[in-house]
Amino acid sequence: MPIESKPAKLAPVPSWGTPYRVKDGDDWLSVASKFRVGVQSLIKHNFDTLNTNEVNWYLRTRVGCVTPGPKGWNWKFSSRANPGIIYIPETPGLPEITMQTYTFAIATLSWIDPRTGLPEVDEGGDPGDAIFRTSILANKGYRFANFLEAFISTVNASTGPIPMGNVGYTRDCGIYRAPSFLDFPSYTYPIKLFTPAYTDEGVEFRQIVGARTQSAELAAGKLGPAGPVAGAIAQNLFPFPPIWSDLKLTIRYDGTYTGDLGAYSLFPSLTYYENSSIPCFVPGASEPCQAFEKKFGYNGMPNHKHWMNEGKGWGAQRGPSPCEGNPWGATKPDAAAIFGEPQPDPNDVARRPTTYPPQPWLPPRE
Numbered sequence: 001m002p003i004e005s006k007p008a009k010l011a012p013v014p015s016w017g018t019p020y021r022v023k024d025g026d027d028w029l030s031v032a033s034k035f036r037v038g039v040q041s042l043i044k045h046n047f048d049t050l051n052t053n054e055v056n057w058y059l060r061t062r063v064g065c066v067t068p069g070p071k072g073w074n075w076k077f078s079s080r081a082n083p084g085i086i087y088i089p090e091t092p093g094l095p096e097i098t099m100q101t102y103t104f105a106i107a108t109l110s111w112i113d114p115r116t117g118l119p120e121v122d123e124g125g126d127p128g129d130a131i132f133r134t135s136i137l138a139n140k141g142y143r144f145a146n147f148l149e150a151f152i153s154t155v156n157a158s159t160g161p162i163p164m165g166n167v168g169y170t171r172d173c174g175i176y177r178a179p180s181f182l183d184f185p186s187y188t189y190p191i192k193l194f195t196p197a198y199t200d201e202g203v204e205f206r207q208i209v210g211a212r213t214q215s216a217e218l219a220a221g222k223l224g225p226a227g228p229v230a231g232a233i234a235q236n237l238f239p240f241p242p243i244w245s246d247l248k249l250t251i252r253y254d255g256t257y258t259g260d261l262g263a264y265s266l267f268p269s270l271t272y273y274e275n276s277s278i279p280c281f282v283p284g285a286s287e288p289c290q291a292f293e294k295k296f297g298y299n300g301m302p303n304h305k306h307w308m309n310e311g312k313g314w315g316a317q318r319g320p321s322p323c324e325g326n327p328w329g330a331t332k333p334d335a336a337a338i339f340g341e342p343q344p345d346p347n348d349v350a351r352r353p354t355t356y357p358p359q360p361w362l363p364p365r366e
């Protein structure tokens with residue numbers, strides 16, 4: 001069965017446009033070409049979203065589609081659809097675009113619930129149902145943010161959208177982290193940024209980021225001549241395991257996308273966001289803001305003891321999400337973070353382009 005997600009906020013039925021009854025052989029591209037409109041604009045006019053899973057939900061519940069596509073991932077148009085109506089925006093003329101770049105972003109915010117009573121918490125708790133891009137990239141209000149943003153370019157042709165080979169991650173893609181207890185920086189693990197994978201329908205992008213608190217050992221390390229010894233002892237007495245998340249973003253050639261929260265650690269709590277179509281405005285800002293909608297929330301409190309006291313946050317990643325272990329296989333007391341070693345900047349490990357608009361970029365070969 002096609003994968004569906006009910007939108008958090010339902011789009012109204014279009015109040016304007018020409019009703020069109022779909023039939024066997026129709027698809028988004030053929031209908032868009034027939035009426036000389038852009039595929040992306042046609043989909044968004046009907047459902048106010050480009051999230052493929054949400055589009056599938058509307059196709060079944062609103063258009064009445066009952067026939068899965070060849071691979072079973074999406075609903076397709078057919079004469080059996082009831083009522084089978086979509087709406088054509090009234091923009092006659094040449095096709096809206098011949099070449100298009102699609103850029104989408106997804107993110108997770110990992111945060112420590114104040115109810116844990118830990119000395120290091122995020123006072124605001126759950127970041128909420130909607131958040132600005134600037135807040136995600138702000139390095140405050142959470143333990144860390146995993147921000148995955150990528151783009152592809154296509155050319156519209158009579159045979160369908162054709163990929164141009166211009167794909168990459170944007171410069172803002174990466175990890176953003178707030179200071180830990182006593183304002184010490186967390187220890188960051190090398191970003192796992194995967195080479196984009198091409199499929200028949202689009203391009204898949206994937207990023208794994210993570211960090212661990214090192215406040216205890218860094219604080220102890222400042223105790224004069226005994227600092228290095230005290231720091232090493234503290235590292236073994238307070239071995240906070242890594243916290244991490246694994247994101248995958250698929251951008252399709254027709255201008256739709258699917259975000260996927262692949263995996264995440266037992267602790268702390270986590271909120272997953274995707275691009276929002278909700279307009280937002282920040283007074284005094286020089287550029288329009290970008291809003292993100294909450295799609296999923298995870299409560300990490302019940303697993304805090306498993307993660308910390310029982311040591312299940314260490315070792316190789318295993319089990320379904322929330323996962324035990326971690327993607328780096330870091331083991332207690334974390335040989336990859338020996339006390340006193342310089343801490344790496346994850347943005348130097350696999351940094352994005354510094355130019356904007358973003359240029360095509362791929363991770364370095366391992």
